[in-house]
Amino acid sequence: MTSWPDLFVVEQFLDQLECDQIVADMKAVEGSAATIYGQGISSAIDERVRKTVRVRPASETVDLVVHRLLSTKASIEKHFDVSLNECEEPQFLRYREGDFFVAHQDGNTGLLRLDSEQRRVSTIIFLSRESESPGPNVYCGGSLVFSNLDSRFHLPAEPGTLVAFRSETTHEVTPVTHGERYSIASWYR
Numbered sequence: 405m406t407s408w409p410d411l412f413v414v415e416q417f418l419d420q421l422e423c424d425q426i427v428a429d430m431k432a433v434e435g436s437a438a439t440i441y442g443q444g445i446s447s448a449i450d451e452r453v454r455k456t457v458r459v460r461p462a463s464e465t466v467d468l469v470v471h472r473l474l475s476t477k478a479s480i481e482k483h484f485d486v487s488l489n490e491c492e493e494p495q496f497l498r499y500r501e502g503d504f505f506v507a508h509q510d511g512n513t514g515l516l517r518l519d520s521e522q523r524r525v526s527t528i529i530f531l532s533r534e535s536e537s538p539g540p541n542v543y544c545g546g547s548l549v550f551s552n553l554d555s556r557f558h559l560p561a562e563p564g565t566l567v568a569f570r571s572e573t574t575h576e577v578t579p580v581t582h583g584e585r586y587s588i589a590s591w592y593r
Contacts, residue, residue: 408552408555408557409550409552409557409569409573410484410569410570410573411550411559411567411568411569412479412480412483412484412567412568412569413559413565413566413567413568414476414479414565414566415562415564415565416564416565417472417476417529417564417565417566418469418472418529418531418563418564418566419564420563420564422468422564423531423532423563423564425465426461426465426469426496426531426586426588427531427532427586429461429462429465430459430461430496430498430531430586432461433459433460433461434459435457435458435459435460435498436457436458437449437451437455437456437457437458438454438456438457438458438495438497439454439458440453440454452506453505453506453508454504454505454506455502455503455504455505456497456498456499456500456503456504456505456577457497457498457499457500457503458495458496458497458498459496459497459498460496461496465496466493466494466496469494469529469588469590470491470493470494473491473494473527473590473592474491476566477491477592480525480527480568480592483568484524484525484568484570486524486525488524488525488592488593489592489593490592490593491590491591491592491593492523492590492591492592492593493590494529494588494589494590495588495589495590496586496588497585497586497587497588497589498584498585498586499543499546499577499580499584499585499586499587500580500584501580501581501582501583501584502579502580503546503577503579503580503585504546504576504577504578504579504580505576505577506576507549507551507574507575507576508574508575508576509571509572509573509574509575510523510526510571510572510591511523511524511526511571511572511591512524512570512571512572522593523571523591523592523593524570524571524591524592524593525568525569525570525571525591525592526568526569526570526571526573526575526589526590526591527566527567527568527588527589527590527591527592528548528566528567528587528588528589529564529565529566529587529588529589529590530561530562530563530564530565530567530586530587531563531564531586531587531588532561532563532583532584532585532586532587533561533562533563534546534547534560534561534562534585538582538583541583542582542583543580543582543583543584543585544580544581544582544583545578545579545580545581545582546561546577546578546579546580546581546585547559547560547561547577547578548561548567548575548576548577549575549576549577549578550569550573550574550575551574551575551576552574561585561587568592571591
């Protein structure tokens with residue numbers, strides 16, 4: 405029996421300098437509201453479900469993250485005992501005060517017939533630090549929380565940490581109450 409939630413965590417997946425450079429790159433470009441997936445339209449904006457900004461940094465930044473994700477694929481396959489193919493283009497996300505993403509699953513549930521159903525393993529890379537107290541270069545709230553019928557589990561964010569989990573795992577990002585939360589989301593198929 406495995407413990408819940410079944411997480412694969414890599415500390416210092418990106419080093420502090422890389423995190424700082426990616427955040428600076430993300431701050432230098434404008435973004436747009438991140439989309440959600442639902443039964444009707446393949447992608448839509450619904451700020452009652454997900455409120456965050458998706459930015460598109462320089463192609464070198466995207467390439468660095470994709471390369472690192474692909475180089476970690478074999479370890480993730482072994483941990484979850486699955487065979488994975490491609491990695492989706494990473495989403496670079498900036499959560500400002502009040503931003504959130506309600507409890508959801510990323511795919512592999514069999515409930516919908518969307519492209520996202522092909523997702524087997526979800527990943528989050530934290531770029532900024534979560535704190536219980538407001539301060540410079542930290543954010544409050546914005547917690548990554550996993551939930552099931554019996555319990556909730558909060559994973560504190562440390563810059564450069566990658567967390568991977570099965571895409572059918574229910575998770576959310578609680579509302580940010582101070583500062584800005586920077587992260588990268590991607591999915592293996």
